[in-house]
Amino acid sequence: MLTKDDVMAALAAIPGPDGKTPLSRSGAIDGVTIRDGKVFLAIAVDPARAKAMEPLRAEVEKRVKALPGVDSAVVTLTAQAAAGAPRPAAEAAKPAPRGSRPIDGVKKIIAVASGKGGVGKSTTACNLALGLAHLGLKVGVLDADLFGPSMPRLFGISHKPALAQDGQRLLPIVKFGVKVMSIGFLVEDNSAIVWRGPMVISALNQFLRDVDWGELDVLVVDMPPGTGDVQLTMAQNVPLAGAVIVSTPQDLALIDARRAIAMFKQVQTPLLGVVENMSFFVCPHCGGRTDVFAHGGARHEAEKLGAPFLGEVPLDILIRETSDGGAPVVAGAPDSPQAKAFLDIAKRVRAELFDGAKPARVAPRIVMD
Amino acid sequence: MSDQAGDEPWPSELRVRDKGARLEVTFDDGVAGALTALQLRDASPSADKTRVALPPGKALTIEAVEPVGNYAVRIQFSDGHGTGIFTWRLLRTLTAA
Numbered sequence: 001m002l003t004k005d006d007v008m009a010a011l012a013a014i015p016g017p018d019g020k021t022p023l024s025r026s027g028a029i030d031g032v033t034i035r036d037g038k039v040f041l042a043i044a045v046d047p048a049r050a051k052a053m054e055p056l057r058a059e060v061e062k063r064v065k066a067l068p069g070v071d072s073a074v075v076t077l078t079a080q081a082a083a084g085a086p087r088p089a090a091e092a093a094k095p096a097p098r099g100s101r102p103i104d105g106v107k108k109i110i111a112v113a114s115g116k117g118g119v120g121k122s123t124t125a126c127n128l129a130l131g132l133a134h135l136g137l138k139v140g141v142l143d144a145d146l147f148g149p150s151m152p153r154l155f156g157i158s159h160k161p162a163l164a165q166d167g168q169r170l171l172p173i174v175k176f177g178v179k180v181m182s183i184g185f186l187v188e189d190n191s192a193i194v195w196r197g198p199m200v201i202s203a204l205n206q207f208l209r210d211v212d213w214g215e216l217d218v219l220v221v222d223m224p225p226g227t228g229d230v231q232l233t234m235a236q237n238v239p240l241a242g243a244v245i246v247s248t249p250q251d252l253a254l255i256d257a258r259r260a261i262a263m264f265k266q267v268q269t270p271l272l273g274v275v276e277n278m279s280f281f282v283c284p285h286c287g288g289r290t291d292v293f294a295h296g297g298a299r300h301e302a303e304k305l306g307a308p309f310l311g312e313v314p315l316d317i318l319i320r321e322t323s324d325g326g327a328p329v330v331a332g333a334p335d336s337p338q339a340k341a342f343l344d345i346a347k348r349v350r351a352e353l354f355d356g357a358k359p360a361r362v363a364p365r366i367v368m369d
Numbered sequence: 370m371s372d373q374a375g376d377e378p379w380p381s382e383l384r385v386r387d388k389g390a391r392l393e394v395t396f397d398d399g400v401a402g403a404l405t406a407l408q409l410r411d412a413s414p415s416a417d418k419t420r421v422a423l424p425p426g427k428a429l430t431i432e433a434v435e436p437v438g439n440y441a442v443r444i445q446f447s448d449g450h451g452t453g454i455f456t457w458r459l460l461r462t463l464t465a466a
Contacts, residue, residue, distance in 0.1 A: 100436050100437065100438045100439065235438045235439075235440070236437050236438040237438070239438075239439060240438075240439070266440070266456075267438055267439070267440045267441075268438070268439045268440035268457070269438075269439070269440075361379050361439070362439075363436050363439055364379070364380040364381050364382050364383050364395075365381070365382045365383070366382075366383045366384075366385075366434050366435075366436065366442065367382065367383070367384040367385065368384075368385045368434070369384060369385055369386050369387070
């Protein structure tokens with residue numbers, strides 16, 4: 001019966017990684033496993049010398065295999081840090097750099113947020129982006145709603161993004177003149193993203209940094225509802241030029257919109273303004289108008305906060321159909337009154353961003369004496 | 370919350386002095402003050418405030434100050450604590466106190 005000692009005895013005849021100490025006494029043998037005539041053995045080497053150690057590995061494999069009772073031998077090299085060098089594990093435990101950094105080539109990053117879900121954030125974000133592009137700006141859309149990505153459907157994109165030339169980054173998908181990136185491009189329609197916070201944060205950072213956005217005037221970020229990990233990551237890791245808050249006029253939605261506004265205020269992100277979505281409904285049969293969710297609530301809220309009111313968008317079947325159909329109204333029917341509502345909002349956002357009276361305040365100098 | 374972001378006092382400079390013993394904070398309205406590492410450590414708003422004893426004779430120091438978004442800094446202390454996020458508002462409260 002073959003034993004570990006038999007294997008070690010065979011290794012005594014081979015010089016170890018330093019070229020003289022017998023391998024069996026070099027301390028480099030990192031575990032020997034013997035099972036049914038199969039021998040598994042690892043040699044720990046300095047990773048910098050891994051290539052130079054390949055002949056040693058091959059020699060050991062040959063010698064072990066030649067032992068009586070051995071059918072096969074698998075010898076591998078494992079990384080062993082030189083004494084005194086920092087352990088890789090300790091390095092991995094250090095948090096990634098957290099400071100706020102701009103994204104190369106991207107001039108302004110704006111967040112479209114609401115607080116409450118279902119008020120039409122994504123539809124507004126998508127049409128706002130198309131509106132800004134219509135005004136001649138270079139625009140990107142980042143779908144930050146990782147749990148419920150809407151951009152694939154809104155833009156009618158169902159294929160996967162390509163790799164950039166560097167082989168490292170993803171290329172956003174260009175549709176209607178806008179660069180779009182969504183986690184929905186990478187997973188199946190009916191599969192779910194089931195992640196805890198840290199995964200969400202890391203995915204979001206990858207979408208910001210590891211996507212080849214190129215030159216953009218504005219990157220519109222469609223936020224998930226709420227005031228959680230995604231919102232905080234956006235506020236902490238990139239310089240946000242401002243936030244657009246979308247709300248329906250009903251009190252139930254305005255309560256959450258106020259929370260979203262309070263959050264952006266807490267992280268010192270300027271409020272670009274408030275959009276009232278589903279502002280009213282005009283009956284296509286009789287022409288009568290109904291304020292389904294009440295009317296004017298968002299405008300009133302904006303006035304109360306001294307924030308610009310960016311405009312109102314009706315509850316409208318054309319907007320719904322074009323959104324579900326993957327040809328949003330600003331792209332598909334740019335001359336319609338519905339598209340005009342979004343274009344007016346885009347004009348106001350552009351004015352706030354580029355001719356705004358109050359530029360975002362810069363973080364203080366940090367000096368270590 | 371009638372006021373929008375933009376009208377609160379804002380720090381213009383954060384300067385770490387005396388090999389990390391103190392942090393000097395200067396605001397754009399002229400208010401300035403110095404906070405000791407210990408003061409800041411005690412005021413850390415982090416949920417994780419576990420204190421690791423420093424070797425005897427070693428004073429607590431500030432090892433690093435890094436920006437968090439546009440609204441705060443994260444301070445790394447010599448006792449290993451480094452998860453507290455100090456907003457401009459908190460620094461103002463501490464400086465003015």
